[in-house]
Amino acid sequence: MPARWLMKSEPDVYAFADLVRDGRTHWDGVRNYQARNMMRDAMAIGDLVLYYHSNTNPPHVAGVARVCKEGYPDHTALDPSSHYHDPKATPENPRWIMVDIEPVVELVQPVALNDIKNDPYFEGMPLVQRGQRLSIQTVDEHHFRRILELGGLDVHDLLGEDA
């Protein structure tokens, strides 16, 4: 069973529509060890991702993406001209890791953070926990499915299951 994830992006920086336009992207710029470790150790090709828009009103899940390349060095850490440059990164020890993702489908209806917060079904989901800032989070299967439903998608169809 592939794992389920949630990845945050500010739509002004890189929205789900940008991912759809590009067809695929490097998830560069992650500079948090917990998030890095998940990309390095746990994310696998085929894993599905809830694409979450943060720092927008309202914050919401916008679409579904899929991991299409597993963890490898984030070259922006080595690039002095990059906003994500890290002087402590070296080619021998690149320090930061990224994965590639590709779009699967946009939600028919975006699922707002508030709707997730107000639904007891999502109790315990990291996204709604106080102080949770991680830009990459694991998502339980039942939470994942419920988000897709609320987003107006056919879950069985999307996951390739018999109805």
Add this chain to the structure above:
DNA sequence: GCCAACGTTGGC
């Protein structure tokens, strides 16, 4: 723009 929560840095 505010600020709570949290992570990182670096002096000691």
Add this chain to the structure above:
DNA sequence: GCCAACGTTGGC
């Protein structure tokens, strides 16, 4: 290894 200072995240 402690912890104060500082930076970032991200909802509101």
